Amino acid sequence: MSIRTVKMVVTGPFNSGKTAFIHAISExxxxxxxxxxxxxxxxxxxxxxxxxxxxxxSVDEELVLYLFGTPGQKRFDFMWEILSxxxxxxxxxxxxxxxxxxxxxxxxxxxxxxxxxxxFVVAANKQDHPDAWSIEDLRIALRLDPQxxxxxxxxxxxxxxxxxxxxxxxxxxEEVQE
Amino acid sequence: MALQGNLHDFSVTQLxxxxxxxxxxxxxxxxxxxxxxxLSFAEGKxxxxxxxxxxxxxxxxxxxxxxxxxxxxxxLRSRPQASNDKELGLLLIHAGYLTQPAILQxxxxxxxxxxxxxxxxxxxxxxxxxxxxxxEDRITVRLDLENLIMEGARRMKEWERLQEELPNLDVALKxxxxxxxxxxxxxxxxxxxxxxxxxNPKNTIRQIARANRLSDIEIRRIVYGLMQxxxxxxxxxxxxxxxxxxxxxxxAKGPDQVSLINRLITRIRSL
Ligand SMILES: Nc1nc2c(ncn2[C@@H]2O[C@H](COP(=O)(O)OP(=O)(O)OP(=O)(O)O)[C@@H](O)[C@H]2O)c(=O)[nH]1
Ligand SMILES: [Mg+2]
Numbered sequence: 001m002s003i004r005t006v007k008m009v010v011t012g013p014f015n016s017g018k019t020a021f022i023h024a025i026s027e028x029x030x031x032x033x034x035x036x037x038x039x040x041x042x043x044x045x046x047x048x049x050x051x052x053x054x055x056x057x058s059v060d061e062e063l064v065l066y067l068f069g070t071p072g073q074k075r076f077d078f079m080w081e082i083l084s085x086x087x088x089x090x091x092x093x094x095x096x097x098x099x100x101x102x103x104x105x106x107x108x109x110x111x112x113x114x115x116x117x118x119x120f121v122v123a124a125n126k127q128d129h130p131d132a133w134s135i136e137d138l139r140i141a142l143r144l145d146p147q148x149x150x151x152x153x154x155x156x157x158x159x160x161x162x163x164x165x166x167x168x169x170x171x172x173x174e175e176v177q178e
Numbered sequence: 179m180a181l182q183g184n185l186h187d188f189s190v191t192q193l194x195x196x197x198x199x200x201x202x203x204x205x206x207x208x209x210x211x212x213x214x215x216x217l218s219f220a221e222g223k224x225x226x227x228x229x230x231x232x233x234x235x236x237x238x239x240x241x242x243x244x245x246x247x248x249x250x251x252x253x254l255r256s257r258p259q260a261s262n263d264k265e266l267g268l269l270l271i272h273a274g275y276l277t278q279p280a281i282l283q284x285x286x287x288x289x290x291x292x293x294x295x296x297x298x299x300x301x302x303x304x305x306x307x308x309x310x311x312x313x314e315d316r317i318t319v320r321l322d323l324e325n326l327i328m329e330g331a332r333r334m335k336e337w338e339r340l341q342e343e344l345p346n347l348d349v350a351l352k353x354x355x356x357x358x359x360x361x362x363x364x365x366x367x368x369x370x371x372x373x374x375x376x377x378n379p380k381n382t383i384r385q386i387a388r389a390n391r392l393s394d395i396e397i398r399r400i401v402y403g404l405m406q407x408x409x410x411x412x413x414x415x416x417x418x419x420x421x422x423x424x425x426x427x428x429x430a431k432g433p434d435q436v437s438l439i440n441r442l443i444t445r446i447r448s449l
Contacts, residue, residue, distance in 0.1 A: 006438070025449065059445040063438070088439075099183035103342060134179045140196045141188065162446055169443045176435040 007066040008168065009083055010053075011108055012093030013101040014072035017125040017155035019053050021093060022067045024161040026055025052083060074104075081115055089119045089172045091164060093155070094142070096124045096132035102141050109142070119171035123153035123164045181306035185210075189339075190296045191330030193304065195406045198222050198323040205310040210302040215292060218312045224326070225311075225318040227289040236263040236281070236317060239288040245276060262315040286319045290326070297330045324364045324407045331403025332367075340398040344405075347384040347394065349412045351377045351401065360409050373400050377410055 010018045031054040053069030068083050070076075084090065090112055094105045105122075112120065124138050133141065139150050149167050154160045181196075185208065193206060201222035208215050215229035228234025232242065237254055240246045246254070259265040270276045312318060334340055354360075366374065369390065376386040387397035404410045 004438075006442070025446075057445065057449070059441050063441055065442055065445075100187035102187070107345075131180045131182055133181055136200055137181050137196060140199050141192070158449070162449055165446050166443060169439055169446065173436065173439045173443070176431050176439060178431060 002062075003064055004062055005064045005066055007068055007087050008165070009068045009070065009087045009090040009112075010093060011070040011080065011090055011112055012072065012123075012125075013095065013104040013108065014074075015098075016072060016093040016095040016101065016105070017153075018069040018072060018093050020155035021091070021123070021125070021153075021161055021164075022053045022055035022069050024155060024158045025057065025165065026067060027058065028056050031055075052079060077111075080108075080111065084112060084115045087116060087118060089121075089168050090116075091168060092120060092122045093125050093153070094122060094138065095126055096138060097126050097129045099133065099141065102138075106142055119168065119175050120148075121164060121168045121171060122148060122150040123155075124150055125153045125155050127152045127160075128154045128157075181308075183304060185299055185302045185304060188304075189330070189334075190293070190299065191327055191334070191406055193306075194224075194293075194323050194327050194330065195408070197306075198327065199408060202306070202308070203311070204306055204308040205312070206304060206306045208296065208299065208302045208304045210296075210299045215296060217289075217293065217296075218310070218318070220311070220318075220320070222323065224289060224293070224321040224323060226316055227292045228312075229292055229295075232288075232292070234288070234292075234316075236266050236285075239284050240276075240281075243284045243287060245280070245284055263317050264315050267317055281317065282319055285317050286321060289319065289321065293326050294329065294333075297333050300336075322363055324360060324409075327407045328364060328366070328370075328403045331399055331406055334399055334402070337395055340395060340402055344383075344398045344402055344412075346412075347387070347397070348382050349414060350379045350382055351386075351404075351410045352379050352413050353377060354408055354411055360407070364407065364409070369396075370400050370404070373397070374404070374409070379413060383412075 010021050012018055052071065053067075055067040055069075057065045057067070059065055068087075070080055070083050092105060092109045092112070095101055109120070109122070122142065122144060124132070124135050126132055135150050135152060142150075144150055149171065151164050151167055152160065153164050190208075196202070197206070197219050199222075203220050205216050205218045213229050213231045216227065217224060218226040226234075232238055237246075237251050237260065241248065241251045254260055254266065257266070257269070259269050267278075267281050270281065271278055361374070369392070372390050373386055373392075376389060383397060383401055387394065390397075392400070401410070405412070
């Protein structure tokens with residue numbers, strides 16, 4: 001009996017919380033390709049993902065779910081298409097406290113949508129932060145269609161992360177049931 | 179929960195669009211490079227505004243609008259009613275000096291000019307204070323935001339920003355819900371009306387521009403304004419079969435897939 005693997009992708013702008021999200025739910029230590037940040041302009045934290053993050057959730061003896069996190073920096077966007085190949089769906093992480101990244105988030109969302117007509121949800125991350133924009137304001141700023149789900153998220157809290165993944169799975173379920 | 183940021187990333191036009199669509203009530207404060215301004219809204223309508231450089235009291239408004247002279251302003255300032263705009267307004271009306279519509283018009287003009295000035299600010303921290311309204315004694319109005327949003331888009335000069343907001347001209351446009359009532363309240367230029375008349379899921383923005391002899395920047399500015407004012411939205415072209423990047427097969431349907439997804443759901447719930 002061979003093991004079946006499926007995957008979902010976690011994408012979003014630089015520093016939005018993709019690695020933290022996968023870390024919160026993966027049963028293995030996230031295999032991350034973090035590098036020290038050298039460019040001064042990007043020095044808002046010490047490390048960044050350069051190729052991908054990689055997490056795993058075993059479902060049962062025959063099924064494994066892999067979670068792939070994309071690099072956030074634009075110069076690694078050649079990885080996006082490779083990572084999105086064959087995915088069941090994707091999560092767009094947005095740092096709700098940084099409006100300067102919303103335009104980029106929209107661009108990433110549109111690009112991934114063009115790669116694959118698979119379902120996706122938007123995770124409004126860092127909702128624990130006092131400067132976080134509300135879901136309603138984010139929806140307008142990101143020009144989300146009414147049918148797209150936008151969920152409150154705190155990537156460091158497993159329950160919130162679970163909820164985002166479940167909502168994405170419900171979208172996928174609707175799609176395969178049609 | 180906060181609505182905060184910098185105009186550099188989220189412009190005044192976009193902020194007005196947000197307040198308009200979310201029908202917000204509260205006060206937006208903006209700390210610009212040389213001045214500080216605040217605008218107050220009730221259910222998505224602009225009701226009041228002031229800035230540090232022009233304090234927004236009735237006396238200053240009437241003075242700026244040349245409804246009163248500097249001497250009259252001095253005189254009024256010495257009156258006990260001077261500190262309360264509503265009382266002062268009543269005083270002026272009862273004295274037969276100004277009519278109520280004239281006062282409201284002056285306030286409206288003052289606020290509109292303040293917003294037009296804000297459109298030129300490209301830097302400045304902003305914050306929206308939900309539920310906060312202007313002081314009780316101030317005279318408020320009710321201005322629809324659509325026209326101001328269109329005006330903001332008309333004044334947009336940064337080509338790069340327009341390009342970022344509307345990167346692809348090869349998409350079509352369609353009207354949002356109930357465009358008729360929105361269009362009735364808006365003042366559009368002849369060119370803008372022409373563009374509106376071409377809105378149709380079969381015409382790309384580029385084709386509309388060509389038909390109207392508009393340059394890329396002109397069409398972007400008009401379409402951006404119409405989008406921000408909530409009149410049109412972009413859609414993929416009807417019958418668009420343009421090759422896309424190597425696309426993954428859409429999800430297979432059927433009972434096997436359903437059971438697979440259900441297994442994933444059960445597992446994640448159990449984590
Ligand atoms: N307060 C708060 N901080 C968070 C949350 N999620 C992530 N962070 C922090 O935000 C920073 C960025 O998180 P990462 O997970 O590295 O973000 P990333 O999207 O993987 O970043 P890149 O790979 O560089 O694009 C880290 O300091 C996290 O600890 C959250 O929900 N709330
Ligand atoms: Mg990362």
